[in-house]
Amino acid sequence: MFAVYAARIDRDQPLAGLELGERPAPEARPGWSTVTVKAASLNHHDLWSLRGVGLAEDKLPMILGCDAAGVDEDGNEVVLHSVIGQSGHGVGPREPRSILTERYQGTFAEQVAVPTWNVLPKPRELSFEEAACLPTAWLTAYRMLFTNAGVRPGDSVLVQGAGGGVATAAIVLGRAAGLRVFATSRDEAKRKRALELGAVEAVEPGARLPQRVDAVIETVGAATWSHSVKSLRPGGTLVISGATSGDRPSHAELTRIFFLELKVVGSTMGTKDELEDLLSFCAATGVRPVIDEVLPMDRAREGFERMESGGQFGKIVLHNP
Secondary structure: OEEEEEOOOOOOOHHHHEEEEEOOOOOOOOOEEEEEEEEEEOOHHHHHHHOOOOOOHHHOOEEOOOOOEEEOOOOOEEEEOOEEOOOOOOOOOOOOOEEOOOOOOOOOEOEEEEEHHHEEEOOOOOOHHHHOOHHHHHHHHHHHHHHHOOOOOOOEEEEOOEOEHHHHHHHHHHHHOOOEEEEEOOOHHHHHHHHHOOOOEEEOOOOOOOOOEEEEEEOOOOOOHHHHHHOEEEEEEEEEOOOOOOOOOOOOOHHHHHHOOOEEEEOOOOOHHHHHHHHHHHHHHOOOOOEEEEEEHHHHHHHHHHHHHOOOOOEEEEEOO
């Protein structure tokens, strides 16, 4: 079958290890389901995999892709939960949880196999392309906001780095949940787009906000860390799920963190139950993922290049005819 896969690890030029071509189709195994992929979305996780982060060389070649929506063996339209082994279903008793493509072949292919427990019904209100955006970036944003930040309608939140998948999701979900959302971006067009999606104000990174916020959604890392800490009200919460600009800020702001009793919470992906809630939320409210571009699977390299350059606003989706 046709697939998009990591053939080599290159930490400095990750796309040098990206290949498109034929790979073996998944084999049937007890407790697993094979899904025909209709749409799959790109994540920065895929670029990190090409750099060898979370993907060992002895696992190569590895079909990339965490997220997908498609059709199962019984003809049902489904969405995949990307965390394998979270419940123990489909894996050995001592195997730790992993994200798809760290141990098992991914979704950028005609078919993918996952534990049957990881297969959820796709709401009929969502297209395959829309549903394929939810299991990583949008689920991460959902958990950051409503589980780990614990914000409620009327609260305020700062979203750093508008344009990325998680950040865009946080703006849209926050607005739909009645939050007062502020956003940052270096790019004027992305700031304007953030306002169109419901942010009350969009500013350059580091700019002073009109008020201190209840929570910060942080995916940028070192470049925005100090601004994130300084933007919080006393007792506020900073939730971090990524560090695309690096994980070693020049100043950790420890004095401010302890003096103002701020909370710093790490967040990774989300649970199957949270994905079910997110799917229901989108179906019931009309909220839809922001899609930057939809490409056929055989043009995946274009999508990777766009994501690596940071030029996208929202999700890049690959589809099979």
